Amino acid sequence: MRRIAIIGSGQAGLLAAHALAQRGYTVTLYTDRSPQEWLERCRPTGTAGRFEPALAWERELGVDHWQSDAASIEGVHLTFCLAPPNRLLTLAGKLAHPGKAIDLRLQSHRWLTDLPAAGAEVVHESVTVERLDAIAAQNDLTVVAAGRADLCNLFPRDAARSVYDKPQRKLAMIITKGGAMGFGGVPFVPVKFNLFAPWGEVFWVPYHHRDHGPTWNMLFEAREGGPLDRFGGARSAEETLKIGKEVIRECVPWDYEWARDMEVADPNGWLVGAVTPTVRAPVGRLPSGRVVTPLGDTAVSMDPIAGQGANSGNKMAKNLVERIVAHGDRPFDAAWMTDTFEAYWARHGSPTTRFNNLFLEPLPDAGKQVLVAQYGSNGVRTDAPQKIADAFCANFEDPARCTDIIDDTGKARAFIGEHTGSHWLLGVLRGAMGVGREQIRQQLGGQPRHPLAGMTGRV
Numbered sequence: 001m002r003r004i005a006i007i008g009s010g011q012a013g014l015l016a017a018h019a020l021a022q023r024g025y026t027v028t029l030y031t032d033r034s035p036q037e038w039l040e041r042c043r044p045t046g047t048a049g050r051f052e053p054a055l056a057w058e059r060e061l062g063v064d065h066w067q068s069d070a071a072s073i074e075g076v077h078l079t080f081c082l083a084p085p086n087r088l089l090t091l092a093g094k095l096a097h098p099g100k101a102i103d104l105r106l107q108s109h110r111w112l113t114d115l116p117a118a119g120a121e122v123v124h125e126s127v128t129v130e131r132l133d134a135i136a137a138q139n140d141l142t143v144v145a146a147g148r149a150d151l152c153n154l155f156p157r158d159a160a161r162s163v164y165d166k167p168q169r170k171l172a173m174i175i176t177k178g179g180a181m182g183f184g185g186v187p188f189v190p191v192k193f194n195l196f197a198p199w200g201e202v203f204w205v206p207y208h209h210r211d212h213g214p215t216w217n218m219l220f221e222a223r224e225g226g227p228l229d230r231f232g233g234a235r236s237a238e239e240t241l242k243i244g245k246e247v248i249r250e251c252v253p254w255d256y257e258w259a260r261d262m263e264v265a266d267p268n269g270w271l272v273g274a275v276t277p278t279v280r281a282p283v284g285r286l287p288s289g290r291v292v293t294p295l296g297d298t299a300v301s302m303d304p305i306a307g308q309g310a311n312s313g314n315k316m317a318k319n320l321v322e323r324i325v326a327h328g329d330r331p332f333d334a335a336w337m338t339d340t341f342e343a344y345w346a347r348h349g350s351p352t353t354r355f356n357n358l359f360l361e362p363l364p365d366a367g368k369q370v371l372v373a374q375y376g377s378n379g380v381r382t383d384a385p386q387k388i389a390d391a392f393c394a395n396f397e398d399p400a401r402c403t404d405i406i407d408d409t410g411k412a413r414a415f416i417g418e419h420t421g422s423h424w425l426l427g428v429l430r431g432a433m434g435v436g437r438e439q440i441r442q443q444l445g446g447q448p449r450h451p452l453a454g455m456t457g458r459v
């Protein structure tokens with residue numbers, strides 16, 4: 001059987017390794033972390049909240065070991081703010097299938113431990129470019145799934161597709177225990193976003209922690225110099241959570257009671273940094289002239305703002321495996337690598353990076369109209385605003401569904417008209433009246449009465 005080498009024991013590399021081993025390929029996975037190192041000494045590389053299409057492939061491979069225990073992401077709740085504490089509107093969309101965010105340390109530990117029994121060889125080694133050349137000489141195909149580590153520089157940045165050449169947000173992530181797994185007034189457990197037009201975004205993801213199970217993974221996406229941009233000096237999980245609570249108290253007071261008594265889940269469960277969103281070429285050339293192909297974050301790395309990196313990695317890995325199988329005994333050359341990546345890019349990569357980048361920019365008019373038309377969604381209604389909110393939410397699962405609608409006024413209007421069964425303007429006017437009413441109320445010193453806006457209690 002053909003020989004395939006994979007570098008990296010993150011989600012993308014391990015899923016590809018399991019899938020190829022199951023299909024009878026001779027797989028060798030090179031990892032600079034042992035299973036124990038993953039579990040006991042590493043930080044998670046991200047939150048990696050995943051939605052149905054990505055999870056479906058894990059089920060298909062039989063590696064979904066935490067599906068029944070892990071907290072479910074049942075939907076998405078967004079609060080849009082202009083200048084806090086003013087809240088402009090809320091969206092409460094339900095997912096048709098629950099999402100999951102599994103602690104990547106637990107996941108890589110298990111998937112790496114199980115790999116030899118699945119038929120693959122595991123080599124504990126930090127692979128250099130020189131070694132990569134030797135590995136490529138011994139294999140029919142070599143896949144680099146090394147995340148954003150140095151080896152990614154083998155693959156030239158694709159300037160046209162990358163859009164940005166520097167980070168758009170300063171990031172902080174902290175895993176917490178002790179928070180109620182829900183919010184008063186929300187009839188489901190959401191990923192809860194708070195978006196502040198001038199400052200950045202914060203969001204709370206239901207999470208399955210390696211020791212504590214159901215927990216919250218909190219992300220802070222700060223625009224430089226704004227009031228969320230305070231984590232640069234954080235040196236520990238404790239410091240990150242302390243700053244996070246201060247941010248919540250001052251900028252997201254409606255979530256403060258929920259967060260006030262949270263504690264850090266473990267000393268390694270935090271990150272502070274930034275990501276330059278980057279799309280790379282699908283072919284890397286080694287000193288010998290041999291070629292290797294990238295997978296996961298090595299190929300496409302995104303800001304975590306819309307939770308798409310790991311989802312995209314799963315879809316890329318599935319596409320790669322299907323293309324390997326379909327290619328039979330022919331050579332895995334540069335042309336095949338390019339065709340393989342282009343198939344992923346057309347179906348998933350392009351809409352996903354566009355959707356993700358939309359969150360980094362001021363919302364286009366089309367998106368604003370969709371959000372106003374869904375005003376009133378609360379996760380239990382079944383009318384037009386709820387259907388629009390649910391459709392928006394489904395875009396996190398598959399960004400090919402609605403990204404055009406959020407970005408194109410004509411498509412947004414057609415979409416609103418289709419869901420409301422009337423002229424699009426009526427749907428927008430109805431929502432705008434509700435938003436306007438609550439703005440007046442807030443200007444007069446009252447609390448907004450958005451559906452689900454009073455979420456300070458616990459359930």
Ligand SMILES: Cc1cc2nc3c(=O)[nH]c(=O)nc-3n(C[C@H](O)[C@H](O)[C@H](O)COP(=O)(O)OP(=O)(O)OC[C@H]3O[C@@H](n4cnc5c(N)ncnc54)[C@H](O)[C@@H]3O)c2cc1C
Pocket residue numbers: 007008009010011012013030031032033045046047048049050101104125126127128145146147148149150151171172173205219271275295296297298304306307308309310311312313
């Ligand atoms: C704060 C944050 C939150 C996020 N939230 C989400 C989310 O909610 N949803 C979502 O879909 N995505 C999210 N992401 C993105 C997601 O976490 C990543 O896309 C995903 O984990 C990347 O997986 P990977 O396997 O490509 O790379 P990695 O997880 O980085 O794994 C690469 C592996 O390769 C190893 N390696 C590197 N170099 C070498 C070498 N030379 N030799 C041997 N091994 C090597 C590394 O040690 C590592 O184990 C988030 C990212 C961040 C930073």
